[in-house]
Amino acid sequence: MTGQLKQVVLKPQDFVLALKLAVNEERDFLLSTLGQELGMVVSAVHGCIIRCEQARLLSRAAGSIRPIKPALLEFSLHGARYAFPAAQGTLTRGIGTSIAGPSLRGHFDQSKALPPVWPDPIGDEYGPSIAPLHHLVPQAARTDTRLLDVLTLVDALRIGAAREREMASAFLEERLA
Numbered sequence: 001m002t003g004q005l006k007q008v009v010l011k012p013q014d015f016v017l018a019l020k021l022a023v024n025e026e027r028d029f030l031l032s033t034l035g036q037e038l039g040m041v042v043s044a045v046h047g048c049i050i051r052c053e054q055a056r057l058l059s060r061a062a063g064s065i066r067p068i069k070p071a072l073l074e075f076s077l078h079g080a081r082y083a084f085p086a087a088q089g090t091l092t093r094g095i096g097t098s099i100a101g102p103s104l105r106g107h108f109d110q111s112k113a114l115p116p117v118w119p120d121p122i123g124d125e126y127g128p129s130i131a132p133l134h135h136l137v138p139q140a141a142r143t144d145t146r147l148l149d150v151l152t153l154v155d156a157l158r159i160g161a162a163r164e165r166e167m168a169s170a171f172l173e174e175r176l177a
Contacts (some may be wrong), residue, residue, distance in 0.1 A: 008054045008096045012084050012133040013040065015075070016046040016140070016151070018057045021069035022176055023146035029065065037143060039136040066118040073176040076154055077169055089129035094120040095138050097130055098159055100143070101152020108164070116159065130155060150175055 003074035017038060021029065035045045049065060057072050058065055075083075095119030100109040114127035120138040132138060133151065139150035153175070156168035 008051055010051055010055050010057075010083065011048070013038075013044070013136070014048040014055070014057075015080065015084065016089060016134050016147075018021045018052045018067055018072055019076075019150050020140070020144065020147050020152070021058065021065060022069055023097060023150055024031065024144070025067065026133050037073045038140045060062060069176050073173060074151075076172055077157065080154055084153065084158065087131040088116075088159070089119070089131065091120045091127060092117065093126050093127045094118045094123035094129060095148075095162055096123075096125045096127070097132070097152045098155040099164055099169075100125060100127070101151045101156070102169060103153055104156055104164065116155070123168065130159060148174075 014155045017034065020034070020038065023072055031045045031049075034040075035042045038045070040048075049060075051096050053060065055075075057075065059160055060066075076145065091114065096105070096115045097102065097118050098116045100110065100115030109138060115125050116130045117123060118132040118138045118141075119129045123138070125139050133154070137151060141151055150172065153168040153172050155165045157172075160168060
């Protein structure tokens with residue numbers, strides 16, 4: 001059939017890339033730089049950008065790739081947990097996420113339970129594993145503390161109870177405003 005439209009499907013790595021651009025808005029990224037920092041090949045980065053443009057999370061209208069922050073915030077707060085539900089696994093070594101992330105760590109008692117972690121052999125925490133949005137997230141987060149922060153807040157929205165989600169929402173609003 002000719003003229004048949006194809007539904008765009010946003011992938012988790014698309015969302016990660018859009019968040020990276022949003023928290024590093026002062027930088028102008030080359031596709032190769034984004035690829036290197038996210039651990040992706042340039043063609044995958046290009047695909048992410050195309051899908052994010054179609055989902056109206058990114059724009060190239062001004063000539064450079066820019067996040068559409070209100071849309072990205074809305075998707076983060078209200079869509080990510082449904083589009084990318086968190087998979088929880090066994091105890092493992094990794095990088096702290098959700099309430100064990102940079103913004104929430106000081107607000108929740110960490111002494112009574114093991115912190116949720118993204119599995120990572122060189123991580124410095126031990127706890128129940130949470131599948132990151134994309135398998136390259138731990139690597140990318142180690143080199144970009146702002147990206148680490150927002151991804152851990154998104155995880156709090158994905159797996160947290162009401163109080164954790166409320167606090168994560170407030171922090172995300174600050175970071176994506």
